[in-house]
Amino acid sequence: MSQNLFSDRLAEAMEKSDLRQSDLIRIAAEQGHKLGKSQLSQYLSGKVTPRAQAVVILAQALGVSEEWLAEGEAASQPEAAAQEAATPDAAAQSAPRGESRQEPEEGSKGTKTMRKGTATGRQGEGSSMRQFTKSHKLDNVLYDIRGPVLDEAYRMEDQGIHVLKLNIGNPAPFGFRTPDEVVKDMQDQLTECEGYSNSRGLFTARKAIMQYDQLKGIPNVDVEDIYTGNGASELIQLAMNAFMDEGDEILVPSPDYPLWTACATLAGGTAVHYVCDEQANWYPDIDDIKSKVTPRTKGIVVINPNNPTGALYPREVLQEIVDVAREHQLVIFADEIYDRLVMDGKKHVSIASLAPDLFCITFNGLSKSHMVAGYRIGWMSLSGNKRIAKDLIDGINMLSNMRLCSNVPAQSIVQTCLGGIQRSQQLLKPGGRIYEQREYVYDRLSHMDGVTVTKPEAAFYIFPRLDPDKFHITDDDQFALDLLKDKHVLVTAGKGFNWETPGYFRIVYLPRKHTLHDAMDALEDFLSYYHQ
Numbered sequence: 261m262s263q264n265l266f267s268d269r270l271a272e273a274m275e276k277s278d279l280r281q282s283d284l285i286r287i288a289a290e291q292g293h294k295l296g297k298s299q300l301s302q303y304l305s306g307k308v309t310p311r312a313q314a315v316v317i318l319a320q321a322l323g324v325s326e327e328w329l330a331e332g333e334a335a336s337q338p339e340a341a342a343q344e345a346a347t348p349d350a351a352a353q354s355a356p357r358g359e360s361r362q363e364p365e366e367g368s369k370g371t372k373t374m375r376k377g378t379a380t381g382r383q384g385e386g387s388s389m390r391q392f393t394k395s396h397k398l399d400n401v402l403y404d405i406r407g408p409v410l411d412e413a414y415r416m417e418d419q420g421i422h423v424l425k426l427n428i429g430n431p432a433p434f435g436f437r438t439p440d441e442v443v444k445d446m447q448d449q450l451t452e453c454e455g456y457s458n459s460r461g462l463f464t465a466r467k468a469i470m471q472y473d474q475l476k477g478i479p480n481v482d483v484e485d486i487y488t489g490n491g492a493s494e495l496i497q498l499a500m501n502a503f504m505d506e507g508d509e510i511l512v513p514s515p516d517y518p519l520w521t522a523c524a525t526l527a528g529g530t531a532v533h534y535v536c537d538e539q540a541n542w543y544p545d546i547d548d549i550k551s552k553v554t555p556r557t558k559g560i561v562v563i564n565p566n567n568p569t570g571a572l573y574p575r576e577v578l579q580e581i582v583d584v585a586r587e588h589q590l591v592i593f594a595d596e597i598y599d600r601l602v603m604d605g606k607k608h609v610s611i612a613s614l615a616p617d618l619f620c621i622t623f624n625g626l627s628k629s630h631m632v633a634g635y636r637i638g639w640m641s642l643s644g645n646k647r648i649a650k651d652l653i654d655g656i657n658m659l660s661n662m663r664l665c666s667n668v669p670a671q672s673i674v675q676t677c678l679g680g681i682q683r684s685q686q687l688l689k690p691g692g693r694i695y696e697q698r699e700y701v702y703d704r705l706s707h708m709d710g711v712t713v714t715k716p717e718a719a720f721y722i723f724p725r726l727d728p729d730k731f732h733i734t735d736d737d738q739f740a741l742d743l744l745k746d747k748h749v750l751v752t753a754g755k756g757f758n759w760e761t762p763g764y765f766r767i768v769y770l771p772r773k774h775t776l777h778d779a780m781d782a783l784e785d786f787l788s789y790y791h792q
């Protein structure tokens with residue numbers, strides 16, 4: 261039953277010595293060692309095995325032998341050490357300092373990977389610990405935006421290496437501030453937000469969303485048709501759970517924001533990917549959509565503006581998607597979280613506004629438009645022909661009730677955010693940060709040998725392609741990892757977005773221009789010698 265992993269032995273030693281993560285971090289700090297929280301979590305989750313030096317630190321703090329912790333098989337854990345380790349102080353005192361310290365092995369990763377030993381650990385005591393594995397529901401679920409390449413970046417950061425992160429669409433760390441008015445409004449309302457709200461959300465928030473939907477021409481949306489969530493993410497998962505049964509198929513774009521594929525799969529359904537065509541500004545390929553419809557197809561996901569391509573779909577393309585959905589009686593799931601981050605004087609069209617006779621669910625939120633991704637506030641609006649979805653709506657209500665409600669303080673700012681002047685609009689015009697950063701990154705990429713790129717019109721992502729004849733990329737992750745290791749620049753590989761053709765990657769152009777400048781210089785240099 262036991263997989264005999266380092267993570268198991270670490271967890272076992274922590275339990276036996278009654279030390280929590282915070283105790284270990286503190287003890288290590290008292291002994292002059294920096295042990296990061298994320299680092300420790302990753303060791304415990306089994307995602308990362310530590311370098312030899314970290315093993316020494318952990319063994320010292322836990323009062324166990326390094327050999328046992330590292331290899332498991334060497335010896336059963338000395339009982340005396342285990343007893344001494346019963347309290348954090350005792351553990352700290354009993355720790356043998358620096359003995360038999362192992363240096364990291366030389367290897368491609370520059371780290372020592374622990375051998376999976378036989379974790380005899382305390383087997384002398386006759387107790388083997390029950391191991392817990394993740395559920396099989398997760399077997400085919402992928403969410404590589406935060407995958408192994410990011411783990412490596414964290415490891416490098418733990419070693420003091422500065423990594424230029426162009427990987428996650430989280431505006432706040434890049435100096436995009438929440439408007440003061442919004443913060444103040446939340447502060448003022450905090451004491452009124454102590455209880456659960458209606459499971460769909462506060463009336464005032466939903467009313468403001470309803471009015472926003474009206475302005476976007478989304479038909480037949482009542483206050484009762486709006487559900488707030490802890491980010492759109494929670495609602496994407498909720499909707500997929502309510503909608504998908506085993507054997508059901510849903511059309512999802514490729515490349516996609518991978519949460520959609522992950523949630524459809526987790527819900528027991530099958531995500532069938534339709535291609536977005538790079539040659540046509542990354543618009544959905546309607547013929548491909550048509551060719552992927554089967555009798556099992558129940559719905560279609562449209563991400564517009566798109567992550568990762570930054571494409572904004574014109575009305576005609578949306579109309580063609582609606583026509584297919586109408587012909588095959590599909591539910592439309594419209595992810596429009598970037599609808600207020602549109603450039604070049606273009607206007608976003610909500611697909612639901614073109615489909616009053618179909619049942620649509622439109623997802624939106626404040627994470628991106630108001631740079632409050634950490635507040636966790638999003639919503640979904642049911643629109644159009646709700647009569648055909650009565651039972652589905654029952655299911656949505658049940659799941660919404662089961663999670664009680666979304667974060668109420670965050671709901672309290674929806675009205676403020678959706679009304680009045682939208683300050684983020686300044687960022688999207690010439691002279692504004694997002695606009696200028698897009699121009700810069702697009703210009704630099706366009707001039708790099710072997711790189712082709714489509715200019716994004718919305719959001720803050722760009723999805724370049726590397727010439728297969730020049731770079732011979734067969735493994736996107738390896739490319740991202742090599743770039744990270746050589747140049748300390750972190751991007752997300754195309755594969756992470758369910759895009760099968762190798763040689764693509766996503767850049768988030770939220771960092772300030774001087775950082776983008778350094779990153780582009782580094783990338784250009786890397787591409788001058790790199791190939792697979």
Ligand code: PLP
Nearest residue numbers: 491492493517567597625627638
């Ligand atoms: N949809 C898309 C296309 C996204 O890119 C993201 C986040 O990056 C989300 C939904 C989730 O947003 P939220 O912060 O509201 O959960």
